[in-house]
Each structure stands twice: as C-alpha cells, then as structure tokens.
Amino acid sequence: MNQDGDGVNGEDPGDRYVASVELGESGPRVIDAQFRGSNPRMFDSVRLTFSEPIKPSSFTEDDIVEFTGPNGTISTSYTIVPVNGSNDTQFDILFAKQNRQGTYRMTVGPFIEDSLGNYMNQNGDHINGQIPEDRFILEQYLDTSKTKRYDAWKVNRPIRDYRVTRSAITITEAITISDLSVRVNLNHSATGDLRIRLIGPQNQSVVLFDRHGKNGDNLRNTWFSDSADISISQGKPPYNGNYRSIQSLSMFHNSLAAGKWILEVRDTKSGNVGKLLSWSLVVTGTMEDGEGGGMGGMMSAFDNSACVWPVYYLPPSASNGDHSEEWNWADPIEVG
Incomplete structure (x- = not known):
C-alpha cells in the first residue's frame, strides 16, 4: 500500500488506513x-x-x-x-x-x-x-373470503320409479367459489336405486351419489364435501355425516356462484319410492368487489321456502355438529 501517496510503499504508519465512525445513542425501532x-x-x-x-x-x-x-x-x-x-x-x-x-x-x-x-x-x-x-x-x-349457506326448505317432492326429481336454488350474489359443500335430506326405502347429481349455473355437473346402500333407507342430513375423510361409497344408510362425493366438487372452484343450482335425484329401479325433503349449499368465496357480500335474501326460483342461513350452520366436523334438530323443519326465514 501507498496510502499517503508519496511513492514509498509499505511505510508504517504512513501507509496504514484508519477508519472511524462516531456512534451516537441508538435510535428507535x-x-x-x-x-x-x-x-x-x-x-x-x-x-x-x-x-x-x-x-x-x-x-x-x-x-x-x-x-x-x-x-x-x-x-x-x-x-x-x-x-x-x-x-x-x-x-x-x-x-x-x-x-x-x-x-x-x-x-x-x-x-x-x-x-x-x-x-x-x-x-x-x-x-x-x-x-x-x-x-x-x-x-x-x-383474506376476503366468506362462507354462506343457502337452504331449500321443505321441498317435499316425490321420488318415483324411473323418474327424475329436481329442485333449484338461485343465488343472486356474484361469489367466486373457492370451496363448496352440499347437504341432501331425503326419504327412500332403497338408496341403491338413486343417482344424485348437482348441476351448476354454467351447466357443469358433479355426481354426488351413485346407487349406494342397496336396500338401505334414506339420506339423513348427508353432507358432501371434498374435505371429508371418507367417500360416500364407504358409508352406510342413512349416511348421516360428512362424505366425499363420487366426483370432486372442485369442478365448481373459481366459477361464479350466481345463478340457478339444481339438485337432481334419479330413481333407476322400480318398487321403491320416496321424497326429497330438503337440501343446502355452503359456498366459500369472494365477491367481485372483494367485500364478501351481505347475507342476502330469498334464493330459490322454484322452492318458495329457500333462504340463506347464518354461517355458523356449517357441515358437521369433530367440533361442530349438524344442528339438525334446530333447523331441519323450521319455518322459512329471510335473513338480511
């Protein structure tokens, strides 16, 4: 080094470099x-x-x-x-x-x-x-997502041999779906006769249930959710609880919930009949404006008793029961 620039290299202390900084009191953080x-x-x-x-x-x-x-x-x-x-x-x-x-x-x-x-x-x-x-x-x-539930109350539509029974819920809010669950409640003396599917507003469809349970009775507050531990094919009538559907409900992810949703129950054999009692949709997603939306009002075009219910009524889990005795046969209510 020739720090002092005199042409003579390596002088001590002339060619040493000394740095210093004054440390004051440490500032806020x-x-x-x-x-x-x-x-x-x-x-x-x-x-x-x-x-x-x-x-x-x-x-x-x-x-x-x-x-x-x-x-x-x-x-x-x-x-x-x-x-x-x-x-x-x-x-x-x-x-x-x-x-x-x-x-x-x-x-x-x-x-x-x-x-x-x-x-x-x-x-x-x-x-x-x-x-x-x-x-x-x-x-x-x-996270602007919000979970909302829409119910078709007291549908009470007959399920006849070789016939198709349909019920509709129309959602008016433009929710972009990130998760979807479905509840089905019906009486039938041979669930092995039944094929059930959900049809979305853009005519996309998912098979929920496909002739399971042989001569078993009923689907009683049966929830279909992709987060369930077991498939509906592993359950037994009356299927009370939470099950994965035959086809994944992720088909509806990233699509808009607004529009007509149809639950279709097809009876494929003769000799046993029943009745579609009620069904529900639980939608998690975001509104187009990012707000998540309000609670809404009456939601069905065909089922006059359809309404949206507060979000604490969710599919059953280890910490959350189905609350079926509290709401299953309640009178129709408009919320919001």
Missing part, C-alpha cells in the same frame, strides 16, 4: 406492527409500535416509502396519528379502504426521530438512519 381494518375483510390502517417515544412532528407521509397490494403500487393519501395513551410509542397510519384479497406491503423510515432527535435504528447496529438497513417493512395477507 419498530417492535410490533399490523395491518388493521374496520371489518375483517379490509385494510384501512397500519398500527406501528416503537421501542421508545417518537417525536410526532417527525413522522410524516414522506416516511411511508412504499405501499403495495395485490395489484401493485397503491396510490393513496395518509393520515398519521399518535394512539391515545401510548406515550407516543404507537402510531396509526390511516389510508383509503383496501379490499382486494392478497398480500399488502408497507415500508417506512428511517428518518422518524425519537424525543432526542435520533433517527430509526431498525437493524440494531447503533448507526442510525441507514438506507435501506433501518427501514421497517410490514407484509400481511388479506
């Missing part, structure tokens, strides 16, 4: 953060918690370096307010409502000051205000 919303399916603020009190005047819109969502950069104005009672250690960043499902990311700092004027020291190296090391990045996923 974000110790907790979360996106928040005034309802569960939206974001309209971020709450930041700092390791020490912040000088409110130092925290401005300019300190929000980046805000992105599922569709890229978000252009919005911000209001930054200290949280009451936090001694200026917590701040809310308020912005326009965001309701698209996906990942949101916000980057802030590093020129936010503590009460002594120290810039942020997010990486803890005692060198304040470094870019990008002392910026704080928050990333969080927004």
